[in-house]
Amino acid sequence: MHISAKADYGMRALLELTVSYAEDPKRLVKGETIATAQDIPMKFLEGILRQLRQYGIVGSQRGADGGYRLDRDPTQVTIADVVRALDGPLAAVRGQRPEDVEYVGAAEHLREVWIAVRASMRHVLENITLADVAANKLPAEVTGLLAEPGAWQRRTN
Numbered sequence: 001m002h003i004s005a006k007a008d009y010g011m012r013a014l015l016e017l018t019v020s021y022a023e024d025p026k027r028l029v030k031g032e033t034i035a036t037a038q039d040i041p042m043k044f045l046e047g048i049l050r051q052l053r054q055y056g057i058v059g060s061q062r063g064a065d066g067g068y069r070l071d072r073d074p075t076q077v078t079i080a081d082v083v084r085a086l087d088g089p090l091a092a093v094r095g096q097r098p099e100d101v102e103y104v105g106a107a108e109h110l111r112e113v114w115i116a117v118r119a120s121m122r123h124v125l126e127n128i129t130l131a132d133v134a135a136n137k138l139p140a141e142v143t144g145l146l147a148e149p150g151a152w153q154r155r156t157n
Contacts, residue, residue, distance in 0.1 A: 005044075006044075006048055006087060007083050009038070009040045009044060010086045011079065011082055011133075013034050013048060013049065014052070014058070014074075014077070015130060015134050016029065016034045017029060017034070017068060017069060017070045018133075018134040020069065021070045021074055022074075022134070025069070025070070026069065027069060028061055028066060029067045029069065030066075030067045030068075031045055031067065031068060033067075034049075034068070049068055051086055052082070053071075055081075056071055056072065057071060057077055057081065057082065058071055059071035070130075074129060074131040074134065075129050075130075075131040076129065078126050078128060078129050078130075079124075079125045079129075079130075080121075080125035080126040082130075083125060090118055090121045090125065091118035091121060093111075098114035098117075124141075124142055127142070128142060
């Protein structure tokens with residue numbers, strides 16, 4: 001799975017807003033504060049926050065007292081929601097949804113592999129919320145995956 005810079009930066013920005021939400025759900029956080037805390041280029045962050053606002057995840061207010069805040073409770077925002085808002089579908093094959101691709105001959109059943117990969121990603125990303133990550137309370141199925149032999153090892157071939 002490729003995690004784009006946009007999705008990574010978006011998650012990090014949202015986790016900053018999650019911490020603020022826990023203290024005061026109405027508190028606005030300046031974009032510069034988020035950018036500095038997470039070392040995110042400000043112009044890139046502005047575009048990300050704009051997209052997240054369009055999807056109803058982030059709210060914003062202009063002006064001297066303006067800033068950003070979560071528009072939804074962080075227990076209701078999954079990582080899958082964020083990835084879809086910023087990058088589109090969780091899994092695509094050459095820009096198409098896995099169920100829409102067709103193969104012939106020896107590759108006939110490859111579509112089933114891609115659909116299983118998407119189902120696996122959904123199982124993880126749709127069951128972890130911003131609140132879970134911020135509180136370091138990942139579901140048992142996820143921590144179980146982290147404990148699997150080789151989970152933390154890089155594969156080179």
